Each structure stands twice: as C-alpha cells, then as structure tokens.
Amino acid sequence: MTPLKTRILLADDHELVRSGLRMVLDGEPDLAVVAEVGDGAAAMERALADDIDLAILDVAMPKMTGLQAAAELRRRRPDLRVLILSMHDSEQYFFEALKAGASGYVLKSGANRDLVDACRATMRGEPFLYPAAVTALIRDYLDRADRAADAGLDVTDPLTARELQVVKLIAEGHTSEEIAAVLVIAKKTVDRHRANVLEKLGMRNRVELTRYAIRRGLVEP
Numbered sequence: 026m027t028p029l030k031t032r033i034l035l036a037d038d039h040e041l042v043r044s045g046l047r048m049v050l051d052g053e054p055d056l057a058v059v060a061e062v063g064d065g066a067a068a069m070e071r072a073l074a075d076d077i078d079l080a081i082l083d084v085a086m087p088k089m090t091g092l093q094a095a096a097e098l099r100r101r102r103p104d105l106r107v108l109i110l111s112m113h114d115s116e117q118y119f120f121e122a123l124k125a126g127a128s129g130y131v132l133k134s135g136a137n138r139d140l141v142d143a144c145r146a147t148m149r150g151e152p153f154l155y156p157a158a159v160t161a162l163i164r165d166y167l168d169r170a171d172r173a174a175d176a177g178l179d180v181t182d183p184l185t186a187r188e189l190q191v192v193k194l195i196a197e198g199h200t201s202e203e204i205a206a207v208l209v210i211a212k213k214t215v216d217r218h219r220a221n222v223l224e225k226l227g228m229r230n231r232v233e234l235t236r237y238a239i240r241r242g243l244v245e246p
Contacts, residue, residue: 031148032059032076036068036091037083037110046081046110046136053141065089069097072105079144082127084111084118092118092125099126106147110136129153183225189243191218195231196238 033050035058037043043061050056059076062068066088072080080098082091089097095107109122112133122130128147131139143153184192187208194204201219205212228234238244 029055031056031144032078033057033144034060034062034068034072034077034080036062036065036071036081036086036094038063038086042083042133046140049137049140050144056141056144063087065091065094069094069101072098073102077105079106079108079147081108081110081131081140081144084109084113084122092121092127095122095125095127108140108143108147108153110140184222188218188222188225189241191215192222192234192238192241193243195219196235196244 033056035043035046035050037046040063043063047058047061050058060071062071063086065082065086068080068082068086068091069089071077072094080095082094084091086094091109091111095109098105098107103126107125107127109118109125109127109130110133111118111130114132114134119130129143129152131143131153139153146153190208191204194207199207201212201215204215208215222234223229226234226237228237235244239246
C-alpha cells in the first residue's frame with residue numbers, strides 16, 4: 026500500500042543538486058526527503074533502513090555508482106522503490122537502470138518537470154520513462170524482433186514456430202511417431218523439441234502442455 030507521505034532518500038554527490046531537488050520534492054504534500062547522502066555506498070546503507078520508501082540515486086557517485094547501489098538494494102531490500110537520476114540521456118544507462126531493478130530513469134535536465142510524477146508513478150508500482158526512453162525501448166524491441174525473425178523466432182514467445190507445432194500435436198494426442206510423420210522430421214527431433222519445450226515452460230508432462238496449448242488457443246478445450 027502506498028504510504029500517505031512517501032519518505033525519500035536523496036543520493037547525489039553534489040550538495041547544490043540535492044538542495045534543488047529537495048525543494049522540488051518537499052514542496053509536495055505527499056513527498057518528503059528524510060535523508061540525504063553524497064556517495065553510493067552511503068546511499069545503499071541508508072536505504073536499508075525501514076524509514077525509507079523510495080531511494081533516488083544519481084548514476085555517477087563516488088565509492089559506488091547509483092546503478093551498483095540499485096542492484097545491491099534489489100537483492101537486499103526488494104520492497105524498496107528506486108529511481109535513477111542522471112544528467113545523461115543515455116540508452117546504455119537507461120537499460121542498465123532497468124536491469125538493476127530501478128522503476129524509472131529521470132534526467133536532471135527535466136527533474137523540475139518530471140521528478141514528482143516519477144516518484145508518484147513509482148510508488149503506485151508503475152514504471153516512469155521520459156519520452157526519449159520510450160523511443161529507445163521501442164527501437165530496442167523492434168531490433169530484437171528483427172533479429173528474432175531472421176532466426177525464425179518470435180521475440181514475444183519463448184517457443185519457436187516449430188515447437189508450437191509440436192505442442193499443438195502433443196495436445197491433440199498424437200504420438201511422437203505420428204508427429205514426426207506429420208512434420209516430416211525424425212522421431213528423435215520430435216523428442217528433442219518436446220524436451221526443450223518442457224524445459225522452457227517449466228512443465229513436466231503432456232497434461233501441463235495440453236493446458237498450455239488450450240490457454241494459447243492452439244487447441245480447443
């Protein structure tokens with residue numbers, strides 16, 4: 026449940042930056058900066074306390090970067106919400122922030138406009154992306170989709186087109202020999218596809234595969 030007043034840790038190695046951000050945040054009725062630190066190691070240690078709901082971490086700090094601190098906090102305090110603050114409109118930093126478990130990435134140049142909205146979105150459990158970051162995500166998705174298509178894969182699906190064919194035929198009750206005949210492949214290849222599918226989906230048997238096929242609309246219940 027979102028607290029009535031979000032208690033914020035502000036971590037940046039520039040006191041002037043912290044002061045400006047604090048003015049922005051403390052001016053809101055539902056936000057309060059309760060702690061400030063100037064390096065990543067101190068940020069990580071302070072954020073472990075249960076009086077912090079949200080940690081705002083600058084990317085570049087002494088001792089430990091904001092990204093390193095975010096990754097460590099995700100491991101040690103997974104309930105904590107984290108925003109990454111940066112002066113760099115960098116796709117690399119943006120994707121690293123998401124990988125580290127941050128809920129959003131806010132540019133310092135737009136902090137007066139975006140930071141409050143980012144804090145509120147994060148506390149609602151929603152991601153916050155500035156417009157250029159959304160463009161980067163779309164471009165990355167399309168690039169991966171193109172590469173997957175070249176390899177005969179679907180970026181949105183853990184299974185290949187051939188594996189989906191095998192799943193459908195298994196769910197329809199066909200044996201490995203029958204599936205091999207239908208798809209004009211060796212029985213050993215069918216068995217390998219079946220094993221790969223079970224591993225990818227974390228399933229154990231035909232019953233679970235059949236339920237999956239029904240959910241995917243591959244067969245009718």
